[in-house]
Amino acid sequence: MVLAQLGGSISRALQQMSNATIIDEKVLNDCLNEITRALLQSDVQFKLVRDMQTNIKKIVNLDDLAAGHNKRKIIQQVKAFSIPIYWPIVGVCEAVFNELCTILDPGKPAFTPKKGKPSVVMFVGLQGSGKTTTCTKYAYYHQKKGYKPALVCADTFRAGAFDQLKQNATKAKIPFYGSYTESDPVRIAVEGVERFKKENCDLIIVDTSGRHKQEAALFEEMRQVSEATKPDLVLFVMDSSIGQAAFDQAQAFKQSVPVGAVIVTKMDGHAKGGGALSAVAATKSPVIFIGTGEHMDEFEIFDVKPFVSRLLGMGDWSGFMDKIQEVVPMDQQPELLQKLSEGNFTLRIMYEQFQSILKMGPIGQVFSMLPGFSQELMPKGQEKESQTKIKRYMTMMDSMTNEGKFILHKLTQNLLTELDSSNPKIMNESRIIRIARGCGRPIMDVMDMLEEYKRLAKVWSKMKGLKIPKKGDMSALSRNMNAQHMSKVLPPQMLKQIGGMGGLQSLMKQMGSSKDMMGMFGGGDK
Numbered sequence: 001m002v003l004a005q006l007g008g009s010i011s012r013a014l015q016q017m018s019n020a021t022i023i024d025e026k027v028l029n030d031c032l033n034e035i036t037r038a039l040l041q042s043d044v045q046f047k048l049v050r051d052m053q054t055n056i057k058k059i060v061n062l063d064d065l066a067a068g069h070n071k072r073k074i075i076q077q078v079k080a081f082s083i084p085i086y087w088p089i090v091g092v093c094e095a096v097f098n099e100l101c102t103i104l105d106p107g108k109p110a111f112t113p114k115k116g117k118p119s120v121v122m123f124v125g126l127q128g129s130g131k132t133t134t135c136t137k138y139a140y141y142h143q144k145k146g147y148k149p150a151l152v153c154a155d156t157f158r159a160g161a162f163d164q165l166k167q168n169a170t171k172a173k174i175p176f177y178g179s180y181t182e183s184d185p186v187r188i189a190v191e192g193v194e195r196f197k198k199e200n201c202d203l204i205i206v207d208t209s210g211r212h213k214q215e216a217a218l219f220e221e222m223r224q225v226s227e228a229t230k231p232d233l234v235l236f237v238m239d240s241s242i243g244q245a246a247f248d249q250a251q252a253f254k255q256s257v258p259v260g261a262v263i264v265t266k267m268d269g270h271a272k273g274g275g276a277l278s279a280v281a282a283t284k285s286p287v288i289f290i291g292t293g294e295h296m297d298e299f300e301i302f303d304v305k306p307f308v309s310r311l312l313g314m315g316d317w318s319g320f321m322d323k324i325q326e327v328v329p330m331d332q333q334p335e336l337l338q339k340l341s342e343g344n345f346t347l348r349i350m351y352e353q354f355q356s357i358l359k360m361g362p363i364g365q366v367f368s369m370l371p372g373f374s375q376e377l378m379p380k381g382q383e384k385e386s387q388t389k390i391k392r393y394m395t396m397m398d399s400m401t402n403e404g405k406f407i408l409h410k411l412t413q414n415l416l417t418e419l420d421s422s423n424p425k426i427m428n429e430s431r432i433i434r435i436a437r438g439c440g441r442p443i444m445d446v447m448d449m450l451e452e453y454k455r456l457a458k459v460w461s462k463m464k465g466l467k468i469p470k471k472g473d474m475s476a477l478s479r480n481m482n483a484q485h486m487s488k489v490l491p492p493q494m495l496k497q498i499g500g501m502g503g504l505q506s507l508m509k510q511m512g513s514s515k516d517m518m519g520m521f522g523g524g525d526k
């Protein structure tokens, strides 16, 4: 399965899960099985896939969720009180995303050469993996960054290897060393490294001959080159279409030489995404670059998160996780909560929420996948229409502001704009006609917008009576938040999963410390 298909399969599996009304063990298992199948077909090693599935289940354990053991998920769920989102799906997506990122990130950065200080980098890999081409790409990349690279051809096995390197190096104006007559790769490697050290080159790249894991003699030769040149970094070059063999091959190299980083080549073709994951797992070294074509500059720094996003077929999933917080920015939550606690869900608040959703751009569409997020406002499969609808509502509300008609507040005698009033009754016929005229929309549209406002106001009215602390004191908020409030604002399915009112109460007891509760709102130190 090629990369794009893998992404498609995984996102389809997640989408199917999001279509389910209730996410129970079976729905979660079906989704994970689907993802597992897709990864296996993409040549991710079986063990890796199995571990990943177990880990995701641990993170998204629905039983745990009900019993309140899984704080992280609960934290996400409680955050959901800010907006009616069915959060567990985000949790599963995030877990899949994080698991893939974890596999690709072995936790230790690769060696980076320093300018002005001689470093030796040795390239190893299977025959035809693109090693020689990649050596030059790597040298050229660093040359552009101000390094002084040099190439040494220690591939005495393949006839024509030296010519190929010479040709590439000449094109890129990079000094090179090799021999048509010498057959000992160790000797050539040592001579080349010494020579370029004397010439003050700071990045000496040693290309070795391609080999297969069955070729014991060639592996021994590679080990000797490594011992003699003492490279600062051994780079394993792997063709992305190698398939299931990737793990074993990478491991065989790692067992002979201290592989410190991986470069995956031919990512431009019918690339299998799984190989990269397997190579990292086998070598416990990070992928640092990818080759995306035959040309010198078709070479990119490897970045885990965008790669996984691509793998999952979701433009920028990591960005989504960050942006999700924007729906109600953390620093604005106390203010917002204050207004809501007073039962003041105004058209202005609705306007600001719409603004946040639109700010999320196409990512906002992801919300429409999530059951619970205003089915009426964002029906599935009609994201574009929904966005247009939101924009239309906002235009109507703009017209309300511009008219600047004020309403006298019954109790405070303050003058409020239509946008700041939380009493839908004030929107009488003459006001509706005026707004419709002002924005050039039919009266029905204005009424439609006001219906949506009433619907949302009803959801938010459940927050009424919540004691809100002063701005910044989130822990006080958590102390004042009781299970009763929570039960009102959590979507019913979510409450059911937590174990109803009883489950919620015991959960809140367990999470009693203010530090934990602060975490629930994204505040405090984590």
Ligand SMILES: Nc1nc2c(ncn2[C@@H]2O[C@H](COP(=O)(O)OP(=O)(O)OP(=O)(O)O)[C@@H](O)[C@H]2O)c(=O)[nH]1
Binding pocket: 125, 126, 127, 128, 129, 130, 131, 132, 133, 134, 155, 158, 161, 209, 210, 211, 265, 266, 267, 268, 269, 290, 291, 292, 293, 294
């Ligand atoms: N499309 C594409 N082709 C690549 C890429 N990298 C290398 N190639 C091509 O792959 C083929 C093999 O590349 P080489 O650099 O000769 O491979 P090698 O690993 O040095 O080969 P041995 O010396 O036999 O081990 C060449 O035709 C390269 O042009 C890439 O990122 N994308």
